[in-house]
Amino acid sequence: AQTVTQSQPEMSVQEAETVTLSCTYDTSESDYYLFWYKQPPSRQMILVIRQEAYKQQNATENRFSVNFQKAAKSFSLKISDSQLGDAAMYFCAYRSVYGQNFVFGPGTRLSVLP
Amino acid sequence: GAGVSQSPSNKVTEKGKDVELRCDPISGHTALYWYRQSLGQGLEFLIYFQGNSAPDKSGLPSDRFSAERTGGSVSTLTIQRTQQEDSAVYLCASSLAGGTTPGDEQFFGPGTRLTVL
Numbered sequence A: 001a002q003t004v005t006q007s008q009p010e011m012s013v014q015e016a017e018t019v020t021l022s023c024t025y026d027t028s029e030s031d032y033y034l035f036w037y038k039q040p041p042s043r044q045m046i047l048v049i050r051q052e053a054y055k056q057q058n059a060t061e062n063r064f065s066v067n068f069q070k071a072a073k074s075f076s077l078k079i080s081d082s083q084l085g086d087a088a089m090y091f092c093a094y095r096s097v098y099g100q101n102f103v104f105g106p107g108t109r110l111s112v113l114p
Numbered sequence B: 001g002a003g004v005s006q007s008p009s010n011k012v013t014e015k016g017k018d019v020e021l022r023c024d025p026i027s028g029h030t031a032l033y034w035y036r037q038s039l040g041q042g043l044e045f046l047i048y049f050q051g052n053s054a055p056d057k058s059g060l061p062s063d064r065f066s067a068e069r070t071g072g073s074v075s076t077l078t079i080q081r082t083q084q085e086d087s088a089v090y091l092c093a094s095s096l097a098g099g100t101t102p103g104d105e106q107f108f109g110p111g112t113r114l115t116v117l
Helices: none
Strands: A003-005 A010-014 A019-021 A024-026 A032-039 A046-052 A064-069 A074-079 A088-096 A108-113 B005-007 B010-013 B019-024 B031-037 B043-050 B053-056 B065-069 B075-079 B088-095 B112-116
Touching: A003 A088, A010 A019, A019 A108, A024 A074, A032 A064, A032 A074, A046 A064, A046 A074, A074 A088, B005 B088, B010 B019, B019 B088, B019 B112, B031 B075, B043 B065, B043 B075, B075 B088
Parallel strands: A010 A108, B010 B112
Antiparallel strands: A003 A024, A019 A074, A032 A046, A032 A088, A064 A074, A088 A108, B005 B019, B019 B075, B031 B043, B031 B088, B043 B053, B065 B075, B088 B112
């Protein structure tokens, strides 16, 4: 079974600075999808960014980018120019191309300091 | 509506009672997922629907938990004889195609916070 690990339960960043959230996963499969979801205090989960494993180019979405290291099974999220609205729980998730469900990590709580 | 809706938003019940949680997915989304999120924890997968059928029930924690989906739309998660350890936020999500397009984005509802006294 696949597992997802987020080793940083909490992180903080100064407004306008850059922060990187870590995620590692374990799988024997060669093709899969990886996701970062954001959950603000409202509880509404929002997709931040996704990456397909066979694509070598790292995904980017505005201020959000990933560092995908397939051999190391690492999928970190970089947030540039952090804003107060970025404060939330961030979840890394894995989905096999063969399976139906998503496997989520335990989350990292990000605080943004003014 | 434009997004996934869930009702009720909060539910307080007594141990031993049955509860029903409802999810209205985005119109046209064929895939529907239920997750459980305990306090301060990540999401625990419960069940997945493709249309009205549930090809993956592997996450249901016990036979007290069941779910159905009718008309390829609304889904109900039922917990019988609730226990205190069932207290959690229950999240529902839907996606356009589900298993046929694994990269599809899941759109989440706001969740139902269940408290079992």
